[in-house]
Amino acid sequence: MRDVPPQPERLWTSPEPKRSYDVVIVGAGGHGLATAYYLAKNHGVTDVAVLERGWLAGGNMARNTTIIRSNYLWDESAGIYEHALKLWEGLEEDLGYPLLFSQRGVLNLAHSLQDVRDGVRRVHANRLNGVDAEWLGPEEVKEVCPIVDVSPGVRYPVLGATYQPRAGIAKHDYVAWGYARAAAAMGVHLIENCEVTGVEVVDGRAVAVHTPLGRIAAGKVALAAAGHTSVVAETAGVRLPLQTHPLQALVSELLEPVHPTVVMSNAVHVYVSQAHKGELVMGAGIDAYNSYRQRGAFHVIERQMSAALELFPVFARAHVLRTWAGIVDVSPDASPIVGLTPVEDLYVNCGWGTGGFKATPGVGWCYAHTIAHGEPHPLAAPFSLERFTTGALVDEHGAAAVAH
Amino acid sequence: MLLIPCPWCGPRDEAEFHYGGQAHVAYPADPAALSDEEWARYLFFRDNPKGRFAERWSHTAGCRRWFTLTRDTATGVFESEAGA
Numbered sequence: 001m002r003d004v005p006p007q008p009e010r011l012w013t014s015p016e017p018k019r020s021y022d023v024v025i026v027g028a029g030g031h032g033l034a035t036a037y038y039l040a041k042n043h044g045v046t047d048v049a050v051l052e053r054g055w056l057a058g059g060n061m062a063r064n065t066t067i068i069r070s071n072y073l074w075d076e077s078a079g080i081y082e083h084a085l086k087l088w089e090g091l092e093e094d095l096g097y098p099l100l101f102s103q104r105g106v107l108n109l110a111h112s113l114q115d116v117r118d119g120v121r122r123v124h125a126n127r128l129n130g131v132d133a134e135w136l137g138p139e140e141v142k143e144v145c146p147i148v149d150v151s152p153g154v155r156y157p158v159l160g161a162t163y164q165p166r167a168g169i170a171k172h173d174y175v176a177w178g179y180a181r182a183a184a185a186m187g188v189h190l191i192e193n194c195e196v197t198g199v200e201v202v203d204g205r206a207v208a209v210h211t212p213l214g215r216i217a218a219g220k221v222a223l224a225a226a227g228h229t230s231v232v233a234e235t236a237g238v239r240l241p242l243q244t245h246p247l248q249a250l251v252s253e254l255l256e257p258v259h260p261t262v263v264m265s266n267a268v269h270v271y272v273s274q275a276h277k278g279e280l281v282m283g284a285g286i287d288a289y290n291s292y293r294q295r296g297a298f299h300v301i302e303r304q305m306s307a308a309l310e311l312f313p314v315f316a317r318a319h320v321l322r323t324w325a326g327i328v329d330v331s332p333d334a335s336p337i338v339g340l341t342p343v344e345d346l347y348v349n350c351g352w353g354t355g356g357f358k359a360t361p362g363v364g365w366c367y368a369h370t371i372a373h374g375e376p377h378p379l380a381a382p383f384s385l386e387r388f389t390t391g392a393l394v395d396e397h398g399a400a401a402v403a404h
Numbered sequence: 405m406l407l408i409p410c411p412w413c414g415p416r417d418e419a420e421f422h423y424g425g426q427a428h429v430a431y432p433a434d435p436a437a438l439s440d441e442e443w444a445r446y447l448f449f450r451d452n453p454k455g456r457f458a459e460r461w462s463h464t465a466g467c468r469r470w471f472t473l474t475r476d477t478a479t480g481v482f483e484s485e486a487g488a
Contacts, residue, residue, distance in 0.1 A: 230452035230453075230454075231452075231453075240449075240452075241444075241449045241450070242452050243450060244452055244454075244477070289459070289475075290425075290457060291477050291480065292454045292478045293477075293478065297405040297406065297419075299417075299419045332447075332448045388447075388448045388449075389440050389441050389444040
């Protein structure tokens with residue numbers, strides 16, 4: 001276990017908002033902060049405000065299970081997630097800030113013949129896209145992660161797994177703080193406790209946002225509001241194909257290091273890693289109904305625990321220390337929506353559903369490009385809002401499903 | 405866990421129900437006449453309010469009937485409860 005580095009008292013300043021900015025980003029989560037950082041760094045756009053209704057990185061950035069991987073099936077997804085992973089690999093140096101990025105690999109388990117076929121297919125697809133991927137048999141799974149029960153007699157036996165060695169985890173708070181610090185140093189204003197209550201649209205063009213701190217004019221407005229995107233977009237008259245659901249996760253108490261990698265299982269709905277301090281971090285599937293409450297039902301946690309216990313008998317005596325939920329914006333094809341909207345100068349980045357954390361650097365990079373140039377970055381272009389009309393969906397239910 | 409007021413069986417645990425999403429989404433009267441945009445609206449676009457939401461539930465582990473309730477997505481409270 002690595003020691004958690006000490007933090008200075010202030011990493012960024014909290015300026016009074018100006019009356020006008022070139023770009024206003026709505027939401028200071030990982031995506032909003034990364035976007036601000038790359039706007040400043042890659043495009044020289046520094047007259048930027050990131051407005052946050054709560055505190056910085058206190059939404060889903062504080063609630064996710066920090067899994068980073070790029071082993072998605074389709075070319076479009078591999079493109080943006082692998083771009084993100086390559087950025088992750090240099091991000092600590094780039095930001096000059098420790099992120100506890102640990103490439104400990106990810107196993108995606110197969111429990112049925114169909115899982116095996118899908119997994120092998122995905123390994124081949126990954127390799128064609130330059131994403132590291134291997135197919136492992138049960139004994140090899142055991143070598144990578146000795147605590148997984150690979151015996152054949154269980155309800156959902158492990159028939160094999162895909163393995164991406166370059167996958168891993170990072171410390172989510174530090175990722176947000178690293179981006180915030182670097183963006184603020186380049187002149188970006190980070191403004192907390194400043195909820196955007198409306199986007200002002202004049203003649204089909206977004207011109208300002210309304211907040212409790214007053215009207216703030218904007219050359220461009222870029223949404224990065226995750227579960228609340230529909231609410232903000234509606235004030236601009238933009239309807240999005242999103243449904244907001246609770247997504248639950250939990251941690252155990254601190255344990256000795258027992259779990260050397262990340263294990264995910266779509267079939268039994270659980271994903272597990274062990275954080276640097278030693279707690280087991282587990283995520284569930286979404287709660288079924290639409291909700292903006294940041295809480296979910298216990299039977300979802302119970303189901304997740306029973307799955308985890310069957311896969312990891314060693315967890316039987318671990319205690320659940322804390323459970324929580326974030327609210328996630330789920331799109332119809334389990335892929336994000338990044339790009340332009342019918343309202344000029346209004347941009348959206350949403351629909352990341354259960355898996356936005358891993359994409360943070362990649363989407364920040366591409367969204368910043370999209371905002372700066374007024375047209376989609378090539379890696380973001382397939383994730384346009386128009387795809388729901390043209391039918392060019394990026395159907396990632398197979399590789400993403402609940403288990404991002 | 406939600407306590408869902410089934411109109412026939414009374415309040416029951418959420419685990420007995422299947423969720424059906426937004427209520428009152430009618431199948432297009434003349435599907436062949438729809439433009440791509442209208443078809444996309446029907447297939448993929450649903451309301452996602454923070455607040456009142458009329459939605460379908462099926463009491464799959466009970467009477468197995470479908471029904472419509474209105475719930476506040478910000479509080480989780482069903483309207484019949486709020487008025488009770």
